[in-house]
Amino acid sequence: MSMASIDSRLRLLLGNIPDSYWDEKIQSSPGYWGERILSQLVFAQEMSKVRNRMFEDTISSALSYVERQIADEGVVTKATALQAERLMAPLASAAKAYDILCVAHAHIDMNWMWPWDETVAVTIDTMRTMLQLMEEYPFFHFSQSQAAIYRIVEQYAPAMLEQIRARVHEGRWEVTASHWVEADKNMPNGESLSRHLLYTKRYLSRLLGIDPATLSLDFEPDTFGHSIQVPEILLDGGVRHYYHCRGSDGPVAYTWRSPSGRSLLCYREPTWYNDFVQPILGSYVPPLCEQTGLTTHLYVYGVGDHGGGPTRRDLERLAGMNDWPIYPRIRFGTFAEFYARLETVRERLPVVTGEQNSVFTGCYTSQTRIKTANRIGEATLQEAELFSAAASVVADAAYPAAAYEDAWRNVLFNQFHDILPGSGVIETREHALGLFQQTMAAANTNRKLALEAIAATIDTAGLAGRADQSSTAEGAGAGYGARSFRITQVERGGGDPRIVHVFNPSPYEREEVVEWTLWDWKSPIRTLVVRDGDGREVPYQWIDKGFHTYWSHHYLRLLVLARVPACGYQTYTVSVGDEPHAPFLPTDPRVDRERPVVLENERLRVSFHPIDATVRSMVDKRTGTELIDPARPAGLFRLIQEDPGQGMSAWWVGRYMDVASVHRHVKIEMQAQGALRQSLSYRMTFGRSSLQVTVSLDRSSPALRFDTTCDWQEIGSQATSIPQLNFHWPLAYACDAYRYDVPYGTLERRPADMDVPANSWALGVRRDGGGPAIMMTTNNKYGYRGTDRSLSVTLIRSSFDPDPYPELGNHHKTSIAVCVVDAAASNRELAETAYRANRPFTVLSGKAHPGTNGRSGSFLRIEDGAVVLSAVKMPEDDPCGRWIVRVYETEGRRSGVKLHLPQRVSDAYLVDANERRIDDADAPVIEGRRVSFEVPAYSVVSIGLVFASSNA
Missing domain, CATH: 2.70.98.30 (Golgi alpha-mannosidase II; domain 4)
Structure with missing residues (x-):
């Protein structure tokens, strides 16, 4: 009897078995016993296939007996099933050599097809169900991802949080959240993906009293593709294991090697991540174990998308199936347990390189307003942190770490794989854009406060001019510019000259055209003179000729060619010139000429x-x-x-x-x-x-x-x-x-x-x-x-x-x-070109006053190295006099990097994405205000800096 004929016979029988009845009280029903024995036959068949058909005769004999009984009685009775199991008894030890590790979870989509209040309700309802099932079933284990889930519980059901914390410490509730949400992996920039790790591990370790090192799994069952640097990012944040479903149809278990050469241990869900228990799951076990090299199969179950998680029926079915003689052992456990087993065969697993894309290509463009919110939110926060860090060092300004963390959480929440990709309903978009407004309020307010703190230290006393007691300019422009996602262009001067500070967020000096706004300017009939902080005239150009009104004030716009130091500022003045504007002449044409466009x-x-x-x-x-x-x-x-x-x-x-x-x-x-x-x-x-x-x-x-x-x-x-x-x-x-x-x-x-x-x-x-x-x-x-x-x-x-x-x-x-x-x-040059196109200079109105800093200055300059600057911030736990600087290498070769800093450095050390110090032989080298360090090819490197109390 060939295995092919056994396959066809089993398919025929499976199609004729009625729906199962799994209640213990009615296990005498034909549906239950038919599905029970056929599930074992199918499992035995798949087990035999991976063992050179060594069980073919036994399976065929038992199957023939079942076929005869059905022909005689029309159904599969309990007696028939038990006798068929006895016929297959020689297979029992081989069957029980396999085990199914059942890991329960509840996939909860953030605001996918529903509004925020429903997401909260789904979360609370699901967590309550899980806690109740744990009371009833001592063997039940549960795993839950996403820091946002725990934040919802903390905010809306804090009493339940105590129960979850107890189950976590008991070992039956596994926290699989290394990210704020199950995020998209293509559109967030690298810094965002690092912040998922930083803020999630900090938050959950404190909230639940757990070691952040235990948060070593990135659980992404529904993410729509995976960028090439995902292994590098995760490993930098202490994540060693990856679980996903989409973006690849390659190996089930594999190591994913990043361009830097570092590898991540991965498991691609071969069936689906939302599943209710069906006994046919045994058929997957032998072929999948053949692929992984294990005798343990990971079975992820639980009703999802809209929450729910495992049901009582799921647990009863699994407990009952464990008693079937020709079937794998069934155990309840955790992802950590499975990945520990997978680690034992890691060296035998295939190696995958490159990105694992793509699926759902429309998600790169759907719901464009949400995507604008993501890009602008990321950029504004990165720039705000840079200047707040600078203000803390050069102006002794407070660093608003809590405000930035809250704003980043908004950005990270919106990177959920059904929000940023645009695959949600109108309420999804409305909530996302509301979070964006909160993000911009925090980011732009603190960006401007930092720039004002820096400006207050700049010595502009020598730029004082004629005071104008009748001026209405100071305070004009309140709120102007916010709708363009800039800091507001409110006027702080009022006479002649006006003082303007221009800030450059790039780690390289830039010269480019920047737009200024002159409020309530009293001399429109005369030319202007624009000078830099050293008194040199610089070119300017009117954008338009007329006055514009804005909330009872008027303004003129002009362009100025500004040269600004790296991650720094330049001071300019604009004053009335000596020459009048060209006299009015009739505009009637005298000659027609060709007008090329x-x-x-x-x-x-x-x-x-x-x-x-x-x-x-x-x-x-x-x-x-x-x-x-x-x-x-x-x-x-x-x-x-x-x-x-x-x-x-x-x-x-x-x-x-x-x-x-x-x-x-x-x-x-x-x-x-x-x-x-x-x-x-x-x-x-x-x-x-x-x-x-x-x-x-x-x-x-x-x-x-x-x-x-x-x-x-x-x-x-x-x-x-x-x-x-x-x-x-x-x-x-x-x-x-x-x-x-x-x-x-x-x-x-x-x-x-x-x-x-x-x-x-x-x-x-x-x-x-x-x-x-x-x-x-x-x-x-x-x-x-x-x-x-x-x-x-x-x-x-x-x-x-x-x-x-x-x-x-x-x-x-x-x-x-x-x-x-x-x-x-080079890729670094291309990145800088794009950076300049998307991160323009920032303009701040100033006043004349004494100060301790010059009229131009740089806070950070990359003097050497094929790297791109990703972040300048202060540490979350100890911001006083310290910076975190993060860069990534772009050319595929080890690069020596040299930074020039605003003050003398007393200590420099490597840190990971979680801002934990790394002891490394390649520790940074300090030379006064310069720090040098090495960045391996295609790697992300972060360093911690401690500034001395005075300049050198």
């Missing part, structure tokens, strides 16, 4: 089509290279209609059914044509929507910037399509690969006609390796597409489920920068 600076000459405003030429003036293929216009906004047939429109980008340019009936207006900025704007209408675009090119800049505002009124539906607004830039050179930034690194991917994730930029890699190349960076987008010698980015998608109208309304201030870079530029 061109923007040009020292680096680029960009020509636009005079009818549709697409880019028809971009010349790199350094090399004379034309970067536009004349047959393929660039800078193209497209309306794409996606095929909705695949369903789940928030999750999947559909096949493109139609691609149409929206550059029709374009209204073009040349705007700024000055020495610092040239710009034009154009407006287009399409469907029921309109798009306003301002294109600008600043002095010496390699970046052509597109700032857009869209009134989006397109609606998707299952019956028609999924409308998408897209920005497209064909490349004029051969391109076989595209490079993208990912958390703590970069990654080259082959061309793919599908959206792929990037943190902020994409580069078309030149096949010939030399000359200028095109890089596209955005301020709030994550879904890029590199294919067919072109780059594109999805701007807005009108998915229709689960939120039917996710994008309707105005979308302000999406910025796309098309940057011309050297094809041989």
Whole structure:
């Protein structure tokens, strides 16, 4: 009798067995006994397959007996099942050599298809059920992830928290939370993923009284793909084990090797992470154990998504199945127990490298407002921490660690895998954007307080000018700028000159054009003079000629070419010049001339089509290279209609059914044509929507910037399509690969006609390796597409489920920068280019007063090293006079890094993501204000710094 015939016979019988009845009182029912014996037969069959069919005759004999009994009696009786078990008794010892480790959990989605109050209710209800089951079943163990779950219990049911804490210490409640939520792994930047580890381990170890080292599992059953640096990030935070379900169809158990060479032990759920107990689960055990090399199979069970967890029926079934003679032993335990066993066979497991993507590509672009909140929230908090840390050292200002932790928790919560990806309902979005407002209130307030504390130490006494007792300027502009996610541009001066401090968040000196606002300026008929702190005149340009009103005050806007030290500041003054503005002359035309639509600076000459405003030429003036293929216009906004047939429109980008340019009936207006900025704007209408675009090119800049505002009124539906607004830039050179930034690194991917994730930029890699190349960076987008010698980015998608109208309304201030870079530029240089495009200078109004610091200064400068700065902050536990500086290596080789700091350093040491000191032979070297250390290839390194009490 062949095994193939046994397979077919079993399938036939399984299809004819009625639903099981599992109540102990009615185990005499035919359904129970039929499923019991057939489940054992199927298990025995799979066990025999992995042992060269050594049990084939015994299985066939027992199966034949069951078939005869069914033919005679029409059902599987208790007597039939017990006799078949006796026929298979020789297999019992082999069967019991396997064991099923049953690990219970409750998958609770944060605000997926419901509002926040329901998430709270689901959490409390589920935790109560688990505690009650523990009372009834002493053998029951339970595992629960997500720090946010425990925070809900602490806030809304603190008495229950005491019961959970007791079960944790009893060893029956396993805490599997190493992250604030089960987060997306592609769109959060590397710093966010490190903060999940930092804040979760600190919080739970204190809340539950546990060793943070026990939080060594990253439990991500539903995360939509996994970036290449995930092992590096997790290992840096003390996480050694990974559990996931999506993003890969490769090995079940494996080690995942990061580019740095460090490896993470992983288990990919082979069935599903939400499961109620069915006896057929035994059929998985032999083949999966064959893969892992263990005799233990991990069985994860519990009703989920909307909570619930294991049920009483699950526990009764598992307890009953353990008595079946030809079936694995069934035990109740924890993930920690399983991974301890998996560690014993680690060296025999396959090694996986690279990213484990992707699934649900629509999630890189759905619900764009939530994605804007994530990008802006991350950037603002990182910059605020930098300047707060600086203010603490140079101005003795208090460091608002608690406020920053609360703000980061908001950002981290919104990175849940159904929130940031945009696969939620309208209440999901509303709650996420409410948290974003709280984040920005904390981040921008503390950023400004830090800048003001620094400004108060700057010696500006020599810049005092004519006081104006009649001035209404001081206090003007309250709140101005907040809607653009900047610090507010309130005026603190009032006379002539006005004092302005410009702050640079980058660890390198930058010179670029920055916008200033002059409030209630009394001399609009005379020129201005702008000087830096040393009295040197610097160029400026009016943005517009008129006065604007804002809450009973008026203002003028101008551009200034500012040079600002690394992670530092420069002081400027603006005063009335000696020359009047050009006299008024009649504006009637005297001669008509051709008006080419061109923007040009020292680096680029960009020509636009005079009818549709697409880019028809971009010349790199350094090399004379034309970067536009004349047959393929660039800078193209497209309306794409996606095929909705695949369903789940928030999750999947559909096949493109139609691609149409929206550059029709374009209204073009040349705007700024000055020495610092040239710009034009154009407006287009399409469907029921309109798009306003301002294109600008600043002095010496390699970046052509597109700032857009869209009134989006397109609606998707299952019956028609999924409308998408897209920005497209064909490349004029051969391109076989595209490079993208990912958390703590970069990654080259082959061309793919599908959206792929990037943190902020994409580069078309030149096949010939030399000359200028095109890089596209955005301020709030994550879904890029590199294919067919072109780059594109999805701007807005009108998915229709689960939120039917996710994008309707105005979308302000999406910025796309098309940057011309050297094809041989390092990844560090590319990262810095994107950083400059997305992290502009910050402007602060100042006053004349004495101070201890000069009119320009730097708090941190990277003098050497192929690294990118990720964070400058103060330690969570001991912020006084200390910094944490985090960098990551970008070029794939060990790099020596040298930092220049604001004060003499008395101690420097390595720390991990949890800010625990690491004793290492490669400890940092201190030389006064300089600290040097080594960063291995593709690694993330953090150092702790202790400042001396005085400058050296």
